[in-house]
Amino acid sequence: MEERLRRGSSIWMPAAAGAELLHRGKTVWQEIRNSGYLAFWTFFAGGIAGYCLETIWCWFAFGGFSSRTSNLFFPFSIVWAVGAVLIYIFTKEKQDMPVWKLFIRGCVFCGLFEACCGYLGEFILGVTFWDYSALPLHIGRYVDVLICLVWGGLCVVWVRWVAPRFGRLVRYVRSRKIGRAVTCFLLCFMIGSNLISGLALLRMESRDSGAAAETRMEEWLDEIFPDSTLQEYFPKMKAA
Numbered sequence: 519m520e521e522r523l524r525r526g527s528s529i530w531m532p533a534a535a536g537a538e539l540l541h542r543g544k545t546v547w548q549e550i551r552n553s554g555y556l557a558f559w560t561f562f563a564g565g566i567a568g569y570c571l572e573t574i575w576c577w578f579a580f581g582g583f584s585s586r587t588s589n590l591f592f593p594f595s596i597v598w599a600v601g602a603v604l605i606y607i608f609t610k611e612k613q614d615m616p617v618w619k620l621f622i623r624g625c626v627f628c629g630l631f632e633a634c635c636g637y638l639g640e641f642i643l644g645v646t647f648w649d650y651s652a653l654p655l656h657i658g659r660y661v662d663v664l665i666c667l668v669w670g671g672l673c674v675v676w677v678r679w680v681a682p683r684f685g686r687l688v689r690y691v692r693s694r695k696i697g698r699a700v701t702c703f704l705l706c707f708m709i710g711s712n713l714i715s716g717l718a719l720l721r722m723e724s725r726d727s728g729a730a731a732e733t734r735m736e737e738w739l740d741e742i743f744p745d746s747t748l749q750e751y752f753p754k755m756k757a758a
Contacts, residue, residue, distance in 0.1 A: 562704060569593045587752075591707075
């Protein structure tokens with residue numbers, strides 16, 4: 519009898535451990551899916567909000583409309599989108615952090631991020647999409663103290679007021695079948711449109727270097743997105 523009990527226990531314990539491991543795996547996967555949904559919608563909403571804010575700012579600063587999109591198919595700012603996701607990642611566990619700490623972190627982190635994006639565009643494409651050199655408190659081309667203060671304020675607003683409500687909205691979207699379908703469609707659209715936009719800019723840099731089109735894709739990009747078209751979409755773009 520004791521021998522049977524020992525055998526049963528030896529069989530039951532690995533099975534229980536396996537069930538517990540499976541349960542933990544499902545829980546982790548569920549958390550990853552929830553975070554992925556929230557990260558994507560943060561990316562999407564941040565890109566649109568950034569486009570709108572920059573367009574309004576240019577209207578008041580320069581007295582007219584100036585396209586601030588970085589996507590050839592949709593009014594969207596990739597810098598703001600990625601910045602919004604990074605803020606979400608680095609602050610999702612810090613909702614209770616004092617406002618002044620959030621503000622300082624937002625100023626420093628977003629200023630560094632903006633500088634990295636500016637120099638990356640200059641290094642890869644040989645162009646600049648913004649230049650703060652004419653502003654009184656600029657630090658190089660791509661950083662300005664006043665802009666950093668704006669970033670810090672937006673970080674506080676996002677963490678303290680927007681993120682909790684936005685999270686509830688995203689959870690509601692995810693709970694609906696139509697919401698999941700729209701999310702999948704927008705994900706595919708954003709991947710495709712941003713990929714083509716990036717390829718068009720890379721092809722522009724190659725044309726400026728004198729490289730002829732060697733593939734059907736390059737010929738198509740030359741035909742659909744010549745330099746004149748890209749300049750209309752990115753009016754602030756200038757050679758570095």
